[in-house]
Amino acid sequence: MLQYLVRRIVQMIPILLAVALLIFVVFSVIPGTFASSVGADGRGMLDDKVIERMNEQFGLNDPVYVRFGQYVLDLMQLDLGDSFRTRRPVVEELASRALPTLRLIAGSMLFAIVIGLPLGFLAALKPGTLLDSVSMVTAVSGLSIPKFWLGLLMMFLFALTLGWLPSFGYGSGGLRHLILPSIALGVAPMALLARTTRAAVLDILNADFVRTARSKGMSEIRVVRWHLVRNALVIVLTTIGLQFGTVIGEAVVIEQLFSWPGIGSLMVDSVTLRDIPVVQGCILVIVLFFLVVNMLIDVLCAIIDPRIKYD
Amino acid sequence: MPSSIQGLSTIRILSQYHANLWIGGILFALIVLAGVFAPWLAHTDPVMDADLMNSGLPPGHDFWFGTDDQGRDIYSRVLYGARVSLTVGIGSQLINTVIGVALGLSAGYWGGWWDDFINGLTNMMLAIPSLVFALAIMAILSPGLTSLLIALGLTNWSFTCRLSRASTLSVKSQGYVQAAKVLGYSDLRIMATQILPNILGPIVIIATLGMGGAVLAEAALSFLGLGIKPPFPSWGSMLSDAREQMMLAPWISIFPGLAIFATVLSLNLLGDGLRDILDPQSRTRRT
Amino acid sequence: MTDDTLLSVEGLCIDLMIGDRPHSAVTDVSFSIRRGETFGLVGESGCGKSVTSLAVIGLLKHPLIRAGGRILLDGEDLTTVSASRMRALRGARIAMIFQEPMTALNPLSPIGRQIAEMFVLHKGATWHEADRLAVKALGNVRVPAPERRVKDYPHQLSGGMRQRVMIAIALACDPDLLLADEPTTALDVTVQAEILELIRDLSSARGTAVMMISHDLGLIANMCARVGVMYAGRLVEQQEADSVFRNPQHPYTQGLIASLPLLGARARHGRKALNEIRGVVPAVADFPKGCRFNPRCERSTDLCVETDPDRTWLESGGFVRCHHHG
Numbered sequence: 055m056l057q058y059l060v061r062r063i064v065q066m067i068p069i070l071l072a073v074a075l076l077i078f079v080v081f082s083v084i085p086g087t088f089a090s091s092v093g094a095d096g097r098g099m100l101d102d103k104v105i106e107r108m109n110e111q112f113g114l115n116d117p118v119y120v121r122f123g124q125y126v127l128d129l130m131q132l133d134l135g136d137s138f139r140t141r142r143p144v145v146e147e148l149a150s151r152a153l154p155t156l157r158l159i160a161g162s163m164l165f166a167i168v169i170g171l172p173l174g175f176l177a178a179l180k181p182g183t184l185l186d187s188v189s190m191v192t193a194v195s196g197l198s199i200p201k202f203w204l205g206l207l208m209m210f211l212f213a214l215t216l217g218w219l220p221s222f223g224y225g226s227g228g229l230r231h232l233i234l235p236s237i238a239l240g241v242a243p244m245a246l247l248a249r250t251t252r253a254a255v256l257d258i259l260n261a262d263f264v265r266t267a268r269s270k271g272m273s274e275i276r277v278v279r280w281h282l283v284r285n286a287l288v289i290v291l292t293t294i295g296l297q298f299g300t301v302i303g304e305a306v307v308i309e310q311l312f313s314w315p316g317i318g319s320l321m322v323d324s325v326t327l328r329d330i331p332v333v334q335g336c337i338l339v340i341v342l343f344f345l346v347v348n349m350l351i352d353v354l355c356a357i358i359d360p361r362i363k364y365d
Numbered sequence: 366m367p368s369s370i371q372g373l374s375t376i377r378i379l380s381q382y383h384a385n386l387w388i389g390g391i392l393f394a395l396i397v398l399a400g401v402f403a404p405w406l407a408h409t410d411p412v413m414d415a416d417l418m419n420s421g422l423p424p425g426h427d428f429w430f431g432t433d434d435q436g437r438d439i440y441s442r443v444l445y446g447a448r449v450s451l452t453v454g455i456g457s458q459l460i461n462t463v464i465g466v467a468l469g470l471s472a473g474y475w476g477g478w479w480d481d482f483i484n485g486l487t488n489m490m491l492a493i494p495s496l497v498f499a500l501a502i503m504a505i506l507s508p509g510l511t512s513l514l515i516a517l518g519l520t521n522w523s524f525t526c527r528l529s530r531a532s533t534l535s536v537k538s539q540g541y542v543q544a545a546k547v548l549g550y551s552d553l554r555i556m557a558t559q560i561l562p563n564i565l566g567p568i569v570i571i572a573t574l575g576m577g578g579a580v581l582a583e584a585a586l587s588f589l590g591l592g593i594k595p596p597f598p599s600w601g602s603m604l605s606d607a608r609e610q611m612m613l614a615p616w617i618s619i620f621p622g623l624a625i626f627a628t629v630l631s632l633n634l635l636g637d638g639l640r641d642i643l644d645p646q647s648r649t650r651r652t
Numbered sequence: 653m654t655d656d657t658l659l660s661v662e663g664l665c666i667d668l669m670i671g672d673r674p675h676s677a678v679t680d681v682s683f684s685i686r687r688g689e690t691f692g693l694v695g696e697s698g699c700g701k702s703v704t705s706l707a708v709i710g711l712l713k714h715p716l717i718r719a720g721g722r723i724l725l726d727g728e729d730l731t732t733v734s735a736s737r738m739r740a741l742r743g744a745r746i747a748m749i750f751q752e753p754m755t756a757l758n759p760l761s762p763i764g765r766q767i768a769e770m771f772v773l774h775k776g777a778t779w780h781e782a783d784r785l786a787v788k789a790l791g792n793v794r795v796p797a798p799e800r801r802v803k804d805y806p807h808q809l810s811g812g813m814r815q816r817v818m819i820a821i822a823l824a825c826d827p828d829l830l831l832a833d834e835p836t837t838a839l840d841v842t843v844q845a846e847i848l849e850l851i852r853d854l855s856s857a858r859g860t861a862v863m864m865i866s867h868d869l870g871l872i873a874n875m876c877a878r879v880g881v882m883y884a885g886r887l888v889e890q891q892e893a894d895s896v897f898r899n900p901q902h903p904y905t906q907g908l909i910a911s912l913p914l915l916g917a918r919a920r921h922g923r924k925a926l927n928e929i930r931g932v933v934p935a936v937a938d939f940p941k942g943c944r945f946n947p948r949c950e951r952s953t954d955l956c957v958e959t960d961p962d963r964t965w966l967e968s969g970g971f972v973r974c975h976h977h978g
Contacts, residue, residue: 072489080501194637198577198630200584203604203622210611210618262755268711269750270821271742271773280769284760303494307585311608321497322589325504333504341492359760360805 058356062349071126073341077334078125134338135331139324144335148317152339154224155305155316161236162301166243167294173244174251175286179278181256189248196245201304205238205311222313235312239305243297247290254289258282288359295351299344386638392631396624400447407441411598414438421614430620433603434610435596439617442598443624449587449599450628453513454580460518461579462572465525470556470564472526473533483526490523496582503591513592517579525571532564539563566643570636577632584625600625658828658861659685659708664721666703666885668936669714675936677716678704678885685829690855690862692876692893694869694908696933700885701865705831708863709748710738725829744774747822751834753814757806763817764790764802770824789820793850812843816850823854830855833865848875869908873897878970881905884934884944886960891970901972903949904929943975951976 128135134144177189212234213221225231258264259282267281309318317336324332356362399406408428419436422428430439472483490498498520506512536542537560545555586592587601595602600621607618664681667674678700685691693701706712708723710730723730725745730738750756757766767789768782777785783802790798793816806814815835822830832851836844852875855862864875872879873893880890881902889902900906907929918924931948940946946956955975963971 068485069489069492072485073492076489076493077501081505194633195626195630198626198633200581200601200604200622200625200629202585202588203618203625206604206608206611206618206622210615214612262750262752263758265711266750266756266818266821267758267769269709269742269748270770271739271744272769273736273739276773281758281761285758288760299491299494303496304585306496306500307589310589321500322591325500325591326589328504330504333501337493337497337501340494340497344494345492361759361807 055353055356058362059353062352066345066349069345070338070342074126074129074338075122077337078122081330081334082121082125129338134335137324137332138329139327139332144331147320147332148335148339151315151317151320154314155309155318157232158235158239158305158309158314158316158318159298159301161232162240162305163243163294163298165236165240166247166297166301169240170244170247171251171290174248174253175255177248178252178255178259186252190252193245193248196241196248199241201238201242202307202311204241205234205308208234208238209312222311224313224315235308235314238311239301239308242304243294243301246297247293250293251286251290254286255282258285261285284358288355291351291355291358295348298347302340302344383638383641385634385641389631389634389636389638392627393635396447396628396631397451399444400451403441403444403448407438407444409438409441411437411442411445412596414441415596421610423614424616431614431616433606433617434614439603439620442603443600443620446598446600446603446621446624447628449510449593449597450580450583450601450625452510453517453583454576454628454632456514457517457579457583458521458572458576460514461520461522461575462525462568464519465522466529466561466564466568468522469526469529469531470533470560473530474537474552474556474560480530483530487523487526490520495520495578496585499582499586500589500591503586508591508594510593513583513586516586517582520582521575521578525568525575528567528571529564532567533560536560536563570640570643573632573639574636577629577636580625580628580632656687657684658687658689658726659863660722660724661704661708662722662724664704664707664723665719666700666707666712667717667719669717670937674717674719676719676885676939677936678707680721681882681885681887682721683880683887683890685861685863687828688856688859688861689878690852690864690876692872692879693863693865693882694867694872694879695882696867698933698936699882701882702833704882705748705833705863705865708829709742709746709831711748740774743770743827744825745827746829746831747825747827748831748833749815749818749822749835752838753811753818754838756818757814759806762803762805763809764804767802767817767821767824770821774825785824786820789824790817792823792854793817793820795820810843811839812847815839815843815847819847819850819854823858823860826858826860828861830860830862831865832862834867835864836871837866837868844871851875869897869912881908884939885936886944886973888945888974889970889972891966891968891972895966895968895970899968901966901977902945902974903951903976904945907948943973 132145134148136143137147140147173189173193177186180186209221212219219234220231221234223231264277264281267277272280305316306318306321308314309316310322313319317339321333321336321340323329324336352362414437416436419428419432420434421436422432424431428438428440430443432438433442468483468486472480499516502516502519503512506516542555542559545559550558583592583599584601584604587599588605590602590605592601593599595606603621604618607614607621610617661684662682664678665676666678668677669675681700681704683691693704695701703712703716706716707718708730712718718731721731725741730741733741757763764783764786767786768777768779770789771777771782771785772779775782775785787798787802790802795801795813795816801809806817809817818835830851835851836847839847848871851862851864854860862875864872866872876893878890879893879896880887881896881904882888883904889896889900889905891899891901896905897909900909907927911927911929913926929948934940934944934947940957942958942960943949943952943956944960946952949956953975959975961973961975963973964977965971
């Protein structure tokens with residue numbers, strides 16, 4: 055097991071390096087090369103401010119590999135540069151915003167799991183019934199609804215009209231402020247989780263080994279408890295891991311909508327203001343987080359499913 | 366001990382007649398038509414006809430969806446907004462699909478270092494949430510339609526790539542591919558004529574569902590002010606405007622949002638319906 | 653029905669729902685199995701033999717439904733008992749082993765656990781006791797070093813081993829009847845013999861009746877005392893094993909036996925094409941109106957096309973369904 059864990063951690067490194075390289079290419083090389091491109095609208099493709107700041111901070115006159123080498127060295131010392139806007143180190147900016155984002159992600163995934171998992175599960179146990187149809191229609195709607203619109207509507211209804219919940223902001227980090235953003239962000243993963251769980255459970259219920267279990271004289275409850283849960287869990291966990299990625303991405307918009315002081319809104323502001331070092335830092339942190347979460351989930355799956363380790 | 370017969374439930378009837386496919390398809394077709402015929406269906410010019418005298422009117426006889434704070438007719442703006450969302454949605458997904466299929470097919474077919482390289486690239490892309498990547502690209506491009514197409518077109522190809530590669534690997538060993546090789550077909554010809562047609566099924570499904578995602582992404586980016594800039598109508602930016610007007614004119618937020626919802630829903634239903642037909646093993650089973 | 657009749661299937665009918673319409677997949681099948689007897693059910697794929705066994709143990713699922721008939725286990729009608737009673741019987745008095753050992757075991761549970769479940773379910777044992785009993789059960793099926801192997805997962809075992817585990821599970825609570833649905837079809841030839849021998853030894857030692865389902869005539873000949881031949885959902889012939897093979901009455905049975913390649917035949921008779929029964933087994937929805945075998949039968953007459961033959965009882969004690977048997 056330890057071996058597997060180490061192996062997975064080591065596998066993260068090349069991906070991080072590749073992302074770093076990608077960021078480097080996107081933010082240093084491309085602006086330099088396409089500085090004078092013009093788009094279909096007739097306007098300059100690349101923003102003038104970007105080009106100006108590039109030259110300023112990155113010394114675009116040095117050869118590419120020198121710049122990349124410097125970049126990686128800086129990264130290893132956790133030096134992500136300074137923000138164009140505030141002149142503070144990027145690491146500081148990120149650190150101050152990390153906690154709200156973590157809370158938001160935790161809140162939304164919790165919502166998704168607590169509602170989506172049982173919904174999909176029950177729908178699978180009673181396929182073809184009203185519960186099933188309603189659940190699946192809800193699921194496909196949840197997947198189709200724009201999160202920020204949902205957030206807006208909820209904001210209007212629960213905060214502005216009914217006054218039950220605060221309409222924006224982080225407050226003192228309390229639960230009340232967390233509710234609306236979490237639900238807005240969590241509806242889509244909830245929907246996907248419901249669908250995936252339903253499909254996984256249905257597949258398992260039709261599997262041969264479940265037939266064997268029934269032939270032993272097991273009641274359905276026992277079949278579920280002894281045989282279904284573990285088998286479904288692997289698929290469900292994998293889906294949850296992937297959903298973390300989507301949630302992290304979409305958190306950006308929800309944070310902006312609710313004025314949530316997290317990494318997402320930081321990134322949006324930085325993109326708008328062309329604060330490139332901060333944008334780079336945000337991407338790296340987000341990717342790192344996603345990779346770590348998925349690694350943990352893979353390890354969890356390996357614990358549950360003894361076949362995985364021998365890969 | 367009697368075995369029970371499952372009664373004819375609504376879901377079984379619906380799935381027999383592929384309700385997904387029809388509802389999704391027709392709805393999507395209607396939205397496309399609305400966008401295409403916007404200039405004829407709209408009542409006003411979405412940008413120019415802004416009479417402050419009319420600002421903030423609720424839905425009524427003259428203005429079906431009401432007006433916004435600039436006095437513009439929301440109904441017309443929603444219609445024109447369809448053009449943007451659909452162009453970006455379909456266009457960017459097309460780009461994604463072409464990239465994904467090209468990379469995945471070639472990786473699966475040739476194998477070797479190219480395959481390793483593409484795999485590494487795909488792993489890397491999968492580690493970056495697509496909206497984050499799109500945002501990052503918009504950081505260096507100026508806002509506009511082309512930029513959106515590029516940004517969104519470059520972020521969502523990894524899944525298609527994986528899928529194409531896997532499908533190619535299983536098709537590659539088929540007899541007709543070997544036969545083509547023996548006959549001396551060039552690699553490119555084999556890939557295009559033998560392999561591609563046989564892997565299209567799942568790819569079309571993913572592309573359809575991906576379009577829904579692209580529409581959502583465009584709306585999100587425009588909402589953040591990084592997509593289509595005002596005063597040109599885009600559903601996302603209309604919602605951003607609506608935010609300020611929440612208390613006074615809540616109807617401004619309803620219709621653009623509803624439009625996005627309807628479009629994405631239709632695409633999701635269409636994709637699910639296609640999946641039922643083209644790839645029955647992977648469908649969410651109904652019985 | 654004599655006193656040592658364990659299972660009596662009377663007029664069993666099973667329908668297959670295609671869309672909303674029922675099609676008769678198994679029609680009026682009747683047979684009985686005595687205590688401790690090994691009964692063979694033989695036929696090609698799709699003839700309904702597996703489905704019959706599923707009906708006996710009560711595991712028919714949509715789109716298959718039982719449409720009529722009685723199934724009596726020691727006089728108790730399984731078609732009318734409550735679900736909980738049926739569950740009590742399953743595993744304790746009727747057990748089943750399936751064709752695909754690969755997929756028949758839970759991949760995420762150690763095999764010892766899967767055997768132990770039987771004792772917890774039916775003997776009220778604690779998990780601790782059940783684990784101990786599981787080791788013993790594994791030893792009974794001739795698995796070496798059972799106390800170590802109970803911790804293994806199914807993917808760590810070979811196909812033959814997995815089937816032994818299945819047998820251990822099935823026989824754990826000493827059932828009166830074992831249903832074996834093609835237990836060796838998915839196994840290597842060398843392993844097949846071992847497994848069959850295991851089944852035979854264990855069942856005779858414990859007095860367990862066995863219903864052996866197979867398409868393999870040789871297997872059936874070796875294992876079974878009485879044999880039933882199924883075709884297209886009907887039991888077309890049933891006799892003592894010896895009689896079926898020496899004196900088959902139904903044209904289908906005769907065709908089956910004739911199509912067996914015989915070692916040494918070429919030396920004796922020179923090169924010939926293998927015998928076959930012309931035609932193919934009809935699909936459930938397309939069963940012919942009269943005798944279901946008539947399109948492929950050489951003796952078929954107008955009577956055969958019109959009327960499905962009834963049972964003709966034979967002197968040897970079996971029966972045949974044919975207008976022109978013999």
